[in-house]
Structure formats: C-alpha cells, structure tokens
Amino acid sequence: MNKVIIFSAPSGSGKTTLVKHSLEVFNDLQFSISCTTRQPRGNEIHAVDYHFLSPDEFRQKISENAFVEFEEVYTDRYYGTLKSEVEKIWKQGKVVIFDVDVKGGISLKKYFGEKALSIFIEPPSIEELERRLILRNTDDAETIKIRVEKAEEELSYAKEFDRIVINTDLDEAKKEIESLIQNFIEETRS
Template identity: 55%
Template sequence: MKKQKVIIFSAPSAAGKTTIVRHLLEKFSFLAFSISATTRPRRPNEIAGRDYHYLTLAEFKEKIAQKAFVEYEEVYQGLFYGTLQSEIERIWQEGKIALFDIDVKGGINLKKYFGSQALSIFVKPPSLTALAERLEKRQTESEERKAERLKKAQEEMQFEADFDCVLLNDDLDTALKEAEKLLLQFLEVETA
C-alpha cells in the first residue's frame, strides 16, 4: 500500500458522510481521521482534539496569516473551517492515510491540492426532503439554522461532478460496502 495518500468524503450537511467515515475508521487501521480546525462552538458531546481543533476567530486568522492551512473556508458567516498542514504531517508520520470528513468546497480544494494522491468522494443524499428529515432528527439546531443548511445543501449538490466518485447514501449498508470498495480500489489493496 502506498503512503501519503488521502481519502476525502464530502457531502451536504446530514447526507451521512460522518457515519460512513466512522465506519471506515473502525474497519481499516491504516486510516487516520484528519481533524479539522474550526471557529464554531463545541457541541456538548464533542471533544477538542478528537472532533475538531477549536480556535478563536483571532487564532484562526493568525494561522491563515502564517500559511498554516492546506485549505480553509468561511463555510457560514463567521464560521471558519480548515485543514492544518501539521495535521496531515502528523498522520503521514504515523504511516497512515488521511481520511477527511469535510464540506463540499473544502473537498474540492483538497482534491486540487493533493491531485492524484487523493480520492474524492461526494456522498449524495437520496433527496433534499431526506436531508431535511435527517436535520430534523438531530434536534441540534434552530429552524433558521436548518433552513440555512438546506439552502446550502441545494447549492452543494451542484458540485458532485467535481469529485472522483459519487456515492448515493439511500441505503446505509449498501453505501458502507460501496465506500469500502472505492477506498480499496484506490489504494490497490487486495479484498481477500
């Protein structure tokens, strides 16, 4: 297996990419989760350094000035997300392959940055209605925030052609098996 490759999963919010990424991390020990940096507040069940590197807006902007990011973006007004170069180096020093769970624009930027070293997968929800239902089940956000996420999801769906593969997440078990297959084909690993 070749080192210094990256696997990128992107999708609109609530499409299921995090569930797929967690499955792959549990199944394949050669993968390591790339922890993004963000200025968004930590949710009650999240742990700093495991879920995200939580930075203040000033800290994030300082890292931008230091050119410490492989990519970054203001995903929502005042909310920045980015991939620190030091995070990728940490994973590669462990001899592992970086696995990303990242928004659509970030995924496109990472693919441009890493080129043929990267496999970019767009996780496609069955419909916008299904996305709305999934966001409702989460019960983590206000109606205004859900509406903002759905509007953004509608825009993000138009970028699926910018990814190497599109993975339909209509049936979770099928999507998990297909994700494994895509990953192993990219890494040229025997599926014995």
C-alpha cells in the same frame, strides 16, 4: 506514497457516519482533525472532533500559511485543515481521511491531486436530507432551513468529485465505500 481520502457532502447526508465506519474497517486510515471557529455541538471534544479556535486564532494561522485549505463559511465561521495534521498522519505511515464540507473537499482534491480519492456523499433527496437534519435534533428550525438551502447549492458540485455515493440505504453505502477505499489503498501498494 502519501495518500488522502476526502469525504464531502451536504450536512445530514450521512458523511460522518460513513467516515467513522471507514475508520473502524481500515486500520491504515487516520482521521484528520479539522479546525473550526464554531462552538462545539453536543458531546464534541476539542482535539478529538475538531480543533476549536477563536476567529482571531484562526486568522493568525491563516497569516502563518498553516492551512492546506480553509474557508470562511459564514462571517467569522471558519473551517480548515492544518498542514501539520496531514504531515503527522503521513509520518505514521497512514492514509489521511478527511470529513469536510463540499468546497473544502474540492480544494483538498486540487491540492493533493492524484494522491487523493474524493468521495461525495449524496442524500437520496433534499426532502430526506431535511428530515434527517430534523431528526438529528442538533439545530433549530432556522439553522436547518439555512443548511437545506446550502445543500441544494452543494449538490451542484458533486460532479467535481472522483466518486458519488448516494446514501439511500446505509448498509449499501457502507459496502460501496469499503470497496472504493480498498481499491484506492491497494493502488498504493502495487
């Protein structure tokens, strides 16, 4: 059965670190590369980290019904998941793993239903989240302020996910994630 695992969290919760860890531990997972209209950050590479599109290219794909889900997070700042990306991974006999924002995660869970395990990564506190964003050193102070405000809103959606993992200690969070994924994959086989 075709399955998907959805990771969602406020920015700075450690979601991407936990997704990368999951991909290292489980050979039958394959990362779904999302589309975005934002500019690459740091060492991000097109078609590896994201499919970087212009707002017009993104809107063209919307008109073609090419997305499983998409969202305009800010004006002309789109994120989305291509149907073709999911199909390609399933054809390889793998489980799709998503690293998406909170609203995207909720949309994906609704779309895939029982085929999906949705995991919300929660920071220990808003203060710790802000500290992590500052330490990450990828955003200016104004962007961090916006991300923290958005995180406060996103935390209210945690209950809409199948599981909540509070990332206080990274090693503990990794163990918890491994257990959740292992159980989910084994359900497929039995």
